Amino acid sequence: MENIEYNADLIIKNCSVLTPDFNVIDDQYVVIKNNYIIDIGNADLLSKVYHSRETLNGNGKLMMPGLIDSHTHTCQQLLRGRIADEYPMIWTRIMVPFESNLKEKDVYISSQLSCLEMIKSGTTAFIDAGGRHMHQVADSVLESGLRGIITCSTMDSGRDIPDTMKSSTEKNISTNLQLFHDYHGTGNGRLDVWFSLRSIITCTPDLIQKVFETAKDCSTGVQSHMNEYPNEISYCLENFQMRPFEYLESLGVLDDHFLGAHSILLSENEIDIIKTYNSKIVHCPISNSGKGIPKTPSLLQKGISVGFGTDGAGHSGLSLLDQMKVFKSLMRAFWGVPIFDPVVMPSKSILEMVTLGGAKAMMREDELGTLEIGKKADMILINIDQPHIQPTHNLLNTLIESVNSNDITDCIVDGQIVMKNREVLTLDEEKIIFESKLAMKELSIRANI
Structure with a gap:
């Protein structure tokens, strides 16, 4: 079996990307290493350059800054x-x-x-x-x-x-x-x-x-x-x-x-x-x-x-x-x-x-806020292949008019996946919701509100 040299930590494959000048480019690879974006480009080209142990499938998804x-x-x-x-x-x-x-x-x-x-x-x-x-x-x-x-x-x-x-x-x-x-x-x-x-x-x-x-x-x-x-x-x-x-x-x-x-x-x-x-x-x-x-x-x-x-x-x-x-x-x-x-x-x-x-x-515009090589890998993926989003004459307008929280599929912060396919990987959702209901009831009584 051929040995593969991994030169990236995470690759998001075949997604659409919202650029810093607010255009949308399709069929992109986004490459992350050491918490930073190290490359963004054509999927066919970059697939031959970068190899990573972890990947996300971006088909039918728009990537934009978090x-x-x-x-x-x-x-x-x-x-x-x-x-x-x-x-x-x-x-x-x-x-x-x-x-x-x-x-x-x-x-x-x-x-x-x-x-x-x-x-x-x-x-x-x-x-x-x-x-x-x-x-x-x-x-x-x-x-x-x-x-x-x-x-x-x-x-x-x-x-x-x-x-x-x-x-x-x-x-x-x-x-x-x-x-x-x-x-x-x-x-x-x-x-x-x-x-x-x-x-x-x-x-x-x-x-x-x-x-x-x-x-x-x-x-x-x-x-x-x-x-x-x-x-x-x-x-x-x-x-x-x-x-x-x-x-x-x-x-x-x-x-x-x-x-x-x-x-x-x-x-x-x-x-x-x-x-x-x-x-x-x-x-x-x-x-x-x-x-x-x-x-x-x-x-x-x-x-x-x-x-x-x-x-x-x-x-x-x-x-x-x-x-x-x-x-x-x-x-x-x-x-x-x-x-x-x-x-x-x-x-x-x-x-x-x-x-x-x-x-x-946040005084962090040099690191955050746009998807650019050299910036921190803080980004989200949106499932845009849905009847309330596609087709559209202008995806920017549709992002404002139609996209909702349930359309967010994946969330990456500092190069780490914190949510994948709507599953939060870092927190126990069921436990938090259960404890929150108890806490709200107790606090309401204590505060007399």
Whole structure:
């Protein structure tokens, strides 16, 4: 028997590939070695060049970059279905009792379920907004094979925040630093740790400045919920005579390592500030739709990087494919119809936000967000040989309009297969779902929600 010399770790054969310029090329080989893409090209040609112990059959499938959820709450998975159709204030009546009653085992189960849902819906990387017991989230990410950024929930003020959820500046910083030292760069670089502000309303100026200062010392990022609710704007105007982004600029903390989640209610001056400092923003279309419509066309026109987030299962589930559908309709109805511009938000722009936009939000665009030789092998395969997808005049449009989470067949992160033919290989799906049902019931009683 002829000895075969293996010069690749994984080959995906005969798939269609979404290119960085958003064209689709058929009959491609994608070759992976040492967690990176080392070649992409014609199947007939590359089949003679590369040999691998492991292969995936890509017939009838489209390969595209893994989707990146740039703002989620993995600790809120056990809130699914609870906050829709509720009158204000959801934060004080439901969210605070829920979060303040989370135990370590709840966070672990919730984050396991989050990772499971993300894998099955095509998300390969995410940014967590922070919560309690975040070392449990870290462990879930490492076990799942996903790529993630986590942080602690950082608050030291706020009249509606119980003392159990607030800490001194020193305690907030030390807790986040501990998480950073324990987990930053672990999992072969799949897991990073940032610093965060829960929101400007819940953080004193001293804490805000200390968070940015510590993050800079650690050469890592900072994120915060920004310009999501009118009361945020009112708070800043009443206390500082400035809007939220103007206030952060006045403190001298803004830079290209800052990520502002939501960023719906932006003034023109705030948009200019974001552009000046090359800060990044994230929209969560379904969650945001009840609060306002972001000025995304203007943001993109000014060259500001925009990513997509789900805002956690408490708001909408973790499918970025669902977010894209809703976002296209919102943009067309709110911005397109009044000026008769049916292409105010083309499919290409939306796909770029959920891939490369997410990579920029993670400050990893040199490694993630597109399928290119030399980039990390984070990718998904979609079964496009189905009656609700094929035939199509334009596959990019159909990706937005028709593809759903169940069409994702395979998920590869850092060159490792984490889901194959809809079977998640890294997590015990049956066990996680069973334990999640028990945990939700117990937590609901404990939190009285």
